[in-house]
Amino acid sequence: MNYRGRFAPSPTGLLHAGSLAAAVGSWLCARHASGQWLVRVEDIDPPREVAGSAEAILAALPAFGLEADSTVIYQSSRIAAYDAAFEQLQRAGQVFPCWCSRSDLATANGLHRDGHCIAPADPDRPPAWRMRVPDEEIRFIDGLQGPQGQLLRDVVGDFVIRRVEGFYSYQLACVVDDAWQGITEVVRGSDLLDSTPRQIWLQRCLRLPTPRYLHLPLVLDSQGRKLSKSERSRKIDPAHPMPSLRHALSFLGITPDENARHPAALLDAALAHFDPHHLPQCSDHRVP
Structure with missing residues (x-):
């Protein structure tokens, strides 16, 4: 089966350094396997959503050279x-x-x-x-x-x-959509590592295929805490993408090409030397 990966942000805030690292990691794994990279907006928790954040995230990704290979899917359309x-x-x-x-x-x-x-x-x-x-x-x-x-x-x-309100859980929606989109490997942050057994159990009960999983280390703040989309100081600037993109590549253990002048060239140079087996397993990387 051809490789299919995905980046699936929740619209609870703007793209930050941690979510950019996850997006870049999943993009590199897909391109390394000569596969497809999809984007899915996981907008099934209205009380937690921030107005306009889905549009802002989707607008930011191309600024960092991250172009999806298919139409973006919104989970709110998949009820x-x-x-x-x-x-x-x-x-x-x-x-x-x-x-x-x-x-x-x-x-x-x-x-x-x-x-x-x-x-x-x-x-x-x-x-x-x-x-x-x-x-x-x-x-x-x-x-x-x-x-x-x-x-x-x-x-x-x-x-x-x-839930009581009638909203479906992340676990169920994620499993249904990974199968529907034909995802062969899920590359995401290690904060979701403990969700994987629940998702595998749901896959078995629903008779759905189980993809491979690869959980990246988390980008942490100066106090060693996971970056949150709600922390305004953790924003990245799509208008000036190169510093944040270089930071994401360094976090993933890749030395950025200092000669690259735009995001696509920087990603192409990173991909030429990328090996998923050389990704860091854990990190004490801090964002000041």
Whole structure:
């Protein structure tokens, strides 16, 4: 199968140094494999979205030389597909309604492990819907972080796939769309490493293919914290892309070509020497 990778930002703020590094890393992996690089806007959490940020992110990517190979997909246009997946899980008895509050789950360290709701059903309010998880370890080999394993029942428990408000979870939408778009490798930040076992379990239950995974190290702030889109000081400037693009390449272990005068030339030079096996596994890289 031909390689297909993707960059899937959430419109919760502007592109920052961390998300640019993830975009560049996924682009390099796709181009190194002579494959396609797609862009998907994960806009299914309206309360967290920042108006105009999707448009700003999409406008910024070409300024950094990052051109998608197909039409951008918006998850907000894919609700019917998530409905169908949810109904499939319902028919198979793999989800259950849950009215549990945080206080209800406090005695279980905030986790739900019973495969059924422990609170009384409340006909006056809608439930969340949770995925029943197995009492087994989900294992996979990450392309950069190596062998991984997670006991879903002990670590995350029966996780929510549709919220009380009716919004579908990132886990379900991501799995459905990765399969629909034919993604063969997911390259993203290591903050999503612990989401992968849940996604693999959903893929098995929905009888969808499991892509390969490669989780990049995170760009951190001066205090060692993950950069947040909400931190205005972490903006990058698409009008002057070369400094930020050179920084992203350096973060990924690539020495930027000092002779390159525009983003496309800088990326081409990086690609000529790129090897995903030489990506840094972890980083203490700080953005002041």
